[in-house]
Amino acid sequence: MVGAGVLSLPFALSELGWGPGIAILVTSWVITLYTLWQMVEMHEMVPGKRFDRYHELGQHVFGEKLGLWIIVPQQLIVEVGGNIVYMVTGGKSLRKFHSLVCPNGNDIKLSYFIMIFASVQLVLAQLPNMNSISGISLAAAVMSLSYSTIAWVASAKKGQQPNVDFSYRSTTKVGVFFNFLSALGVIGFSYAGHNVVLEIQATIPSTPEKPSKKPMWKGVVIAYLVVAICYFPVAILGYWTFGNAVDDDVLITLQRPTWLIAAANLFVVIHVIGSYQIFAMGVFDMLETALVTKFRLPPGIALRLVARSLYVAFTMFVAIAVPFFGGLLAFFGGFAFAPTTYFIPCIMWLTLYKPKRFSLSWMANWICIVFGVLLMFLSSIGGLRSIILSAKNYQFFS
Template sequence: MAEEGGSPYHHDHYNNHFKTVDERSEEQRAIDEWLPITSSRTAKWWYSAFHNVTAIVGAGVLGLPYAMAELGWGPGIAILVVSWIVTLYSLWQMVEMHEIVPGGKRFDRYHELGQYAFGEKLGLWIVVPQQLIVEVGVDIVYMITGGQSLRKFHQSVCPNCVDIRLTYFIMIFASVHLVLSQLPSFNSISGVSLAAAVMSLSYSTIAWSASIHKGMQPNVEYGYKSSTTAGTVFNFFSALGSVVFAYGGHNVVMEIQATMPSTSEKPSKGPMLRGVIVAYIIVAVCYLPVALVGYAMFGNDVEENILITLHNPKWLIAMANMFVVVHLIGSYQIYAMPVFDMMETVLVKKLKFRPTWYLRFITRNVYVAFTMFIAITFPFFGGLLGFFGGFAFAPTTYFLPCIIWLCIRKPRAFSLSWLANWVCIVFGVLLTIVGPLGGLRQIILQAKDYKFYL
């Protein structure tokens, strides 16, 4: 490592990132090639498709029938469709803004775009905390869901075996990530991500087709679950948070686009957008049948996770749970990669650590162990979906891209673009306020009877 204070390497990473690529020193170039987000720019458009499917279609899809039960038919369908349109629009804006500055500058990370819109310091403080809450929060929820799905698989294939505590299944799920988290960059996890995207389509199809196979339940009810008005309202809020959680994938979209090649004649937004549209068609194919069929067949009796409601055919449900596990393995890695990038950027650029394999080995394993520990301590799946969904996903998915667009593009007041963005902002802010309220209430209710580490 260069020691002299005048080296460009000693400049603050955040103050230096607006320079054009050519002005980087050899040392900076070497570091950028080592960091997971900027190391490789060889991705094809279909990488964008399956990375986005893996990022968006998470465990949230399995909670959609339960969310429908709390929302009711009319509001439920409306929220699902409106969310699909709003999040596709905001995702399109982010893809467009990746190379909004002429001259070869690319915003490879969400916070870099935020800094360009809001200023160096403010941009960092607006984007990074929210992005970290989302990515770390999702990884914790995926640890819990991965453990639950492994446990359900174990119970399906061996109903007479001794029941093993959820804690141990979460540990088994985490042990896979101790290995996979050593894959250096986004492109190196593309195989894992592709498998995860295929699995999400598979288990979504199993969820709704097995629901049809089971048929409409006798005495099925579609009224609101709670007997009190307050309970109904808070459940409604929590369900909104769950829907937001299901649509959140924007936190990693700049980082996914960073892996694509780009020239002034052929910017990366073309292939990226093609992948995004394919991904969103798959999202609709996964979400709507699961939500509507699951709710239609079971009504109010549907569980937080639709696969837990379904018991037969046993082999199919066992297989679906295993598909969920494989998908969550890929999703965990997609959300962990930007966190690894942030940690390694700070360690190497700010704290002057050498970019070595053992630095990566230690930091990434510490992160996996941290998410595992939190997941084992607080395994409240439904409440966490609502809480994290409203608290952090709504800003970064529904309205932060719109605010950045208004700051950078400055559309004329009351023009179509201006109005569309303000509608999205108001809708997103409302979700940010009400989602966490419902989720927090659910966590408190579940925590009453909860005993730690059982």
């Protein structure tokens, strides 16, 4: 649940300001916890049947064809977009780790570090299914908690910097407005567990007496408590320490103590290695199913090796071409993550359960839908503008 997006939350607060920033962070936490509960409940809403994939639930709600067209493109954008961001994150953190432990070494280009990160993914991509990466997932979870703790403890230890400035980063009204929109997407990207929650719940045994939703909901509650413990201190203390001078990755801004910040960046690398595989597993499943059913290719090790390797190479290629961490977070957070996280579960809930108009459930779902739709459109605009501005001064494949 705790993604690399946590490291950009101080940056998001610097573009939103104290009041709006904390309000949107808390609102997003509440809404996404609510929609995650809906996903867990809908997993086994039909007696004797389990919706083990997001698109299967979508097909049940919207129909066989329409459900696929609504859910699958969104889910693919989320998972592929997440993998591209994790490629950039892994490369940047490796580069930061190298610069800290070898301060007098040669300056190696970011592209090479992204390639190093991708080479690890090429090997791990050959693991067959979600259960086979449980150990990697556990390591990733421990690492996310570790580097989040280091980020806020190091910020608190450093203390508020001299001449810290809490005014908006941009000096123009247009810049302030678009930065505000971009920051919404950064926060939206931070809440991304919905896209694989049904796949995870599918690994839990279920009987009529002991349905999977009970242990799954306990896991979700624990996960969201950990999210709160990680997100809020990092966001608040990171912004309090550096003000609008904070980078889009707070660990890049932190320089001291060297050994601790180096360790934190290494923890980020280990975490995104696991996160990449969690997000990629759904893509692998769709890709291999399509190749076997549509193109009549024989399933097996050869198909897995070629298909998955090509996918890893594709995400590496895009990450090298567009290595803009903040802009990518904002764009994908709005364009892809907001629909599947903030409002599609609510639309499905209203369609299936049909709560009475103006009842508490009806109003709660419509509030989430309005908030999510606004987040999707506004943050996509801000994120795209951020990428365009970053690309102006960037030499592609330099």
